[in-house]
Amino acid sequence: MTGNLSERWQQAQAKAMEHDLLPGWYATRGRRRMLAAAGTFAVGLMWVDAAVSWSIGPSDDAARISLILLAVMFVIYMPAVTLLNIATRGVNELAERRLDERQVGERLRAIALAHRIMLGILVALVAVALAAGLARGGPGSSVPTTTVVQLSIALALTHFVLPLIVSAWRLPDPPPDDE
Template identity: 60%
Template sequence: MNTQKKGKLPTRVEIMQRDYLPGWYATRGRRRLLASAVVLATSLLWVDAAISWAVPRDDRGALAGLALLAIATVVYLPAVSLLNVATRGVVELRERDLDERQVGERLRTVAIAHRVTTGILIALATVAIGVGIARGRDHSLPWDALVSVTIALFLTHFVLPLIISGWRLPDPPNDDD
């Protein structure tokens, strides 16, 4: 199925239809393992944000933050790439490049992700208000913690529909069905 002409780059739709390392996402269990790897990588960013909020950064703290970021990146990039291919770009592609079933799946996935992100925002606001009340009026959020929390929140919001889509995707029917 190589429809690519010489000298022409493949489109996003063509890339999402290719089977890169299909053994990594062929079954529901493996797709859920990939989704869990993305959750782990995103969680490492939240851990970094919590550490930068709770502990003042010195040379060791900055080095620990960079180590967490490096581990998260090494896990995140291949897992997200494989999940995108496993879901055939349901979250990544434009709506006009999807069929009706995929559009419906995308809508359900985004709705669930929206609810989860709303819960995360409520929890984050509750923690921030609680810490502010406990530490008094002169408490302020350190700049690096604010940046870390913002990055973790943005990445969570961005990748959560893909995680949910990869988690929910059923196995294809057997050949004899």
Template identity: 60%
Template sequence: MTDGRKAPWRISQAEAVQMDILPGWYATRGRRRLLAATGAFSLGLAWAMAGVVWVAGPDEGARWIVLTLLAVMLVIYLPAVTLMNVATRGMTALTERNLDERQVGERLRATAVAHRLMTRLLAALACLTLVVGLLRGREHMVPGSTLLYLSLAVALTHFVLPLIVSCWRMPDPPPDDEDEDERSSSAGGGAAGAPGIGA
């Protein structure tokens, strides 16, 4: 019964990622990498919010800075994640039975790279927390609001990083046979026509 309730959502999700929404934004590898960098930038804004709260504390000015960063992050994050899901055809969002063997393999590789990146990021965060604690003394406490924003940044990064990696790594499809035939025929026609022009 649970599978029956989830089936319509999974079907609509699988159909949504097959739609070509703004294909010019992810048509080439360079544009997909720019899209992935945009998604990473939006995650950076989430980490920046946590940093502002940590440094400035519960200040009225800091609150407005955080709200501004949050608004900018959402404006960038939501379209970027949507387009990356469409560009990768739901490689990290769909269940394995909705993917072919190549997509499953690519998702496993993207997840492994994202896991290594996430481990390094958490290690850097732990080192930063340790250094700040040593500099400010044993009495230094991390505010609860900072922990809340850090948890949000970590959760978003953990959730989206495999998608960013898969979008960054995704190669351009090989050229179609028809395109190759047209190129070879046009090249052959040009070569054949050259002597006539010279004559």
């Protein structure tokens, strides 16, 4: 039954990717890049949320700011990522057997570039954490648990959505129709 359920899910996912929802929002390279920038901004809000949590610590103000940032992030993130998935025709989401050779190549190039970008983010994160730890009092200083959780979520979210953003950013405009 699991294989059958999995196959039905993949078919439904492939069918959803073929549906043109708001095509004007991603019809041109410039608009796709705006959507990619919106998705990047939304993910960046999660990083800002973690920074706020670290800087003002566990408090009522930090909780309020965190909830506001999360609400704004979801309002931007959900439509942006949905439209990016449709714009790229599910290159990053569909099973490999549902893609042609060109799409598989696009996916691999996007994953490779996203991997290099993610490595840079990790190096920067370690550098910032070390510098902030030294500035706050050296090895004995601690990081609030909420900050660690939020950083972990921001890191995972970045890791999962970065190949999609890279794919949409690199996607060229379709050739003009010959009429």
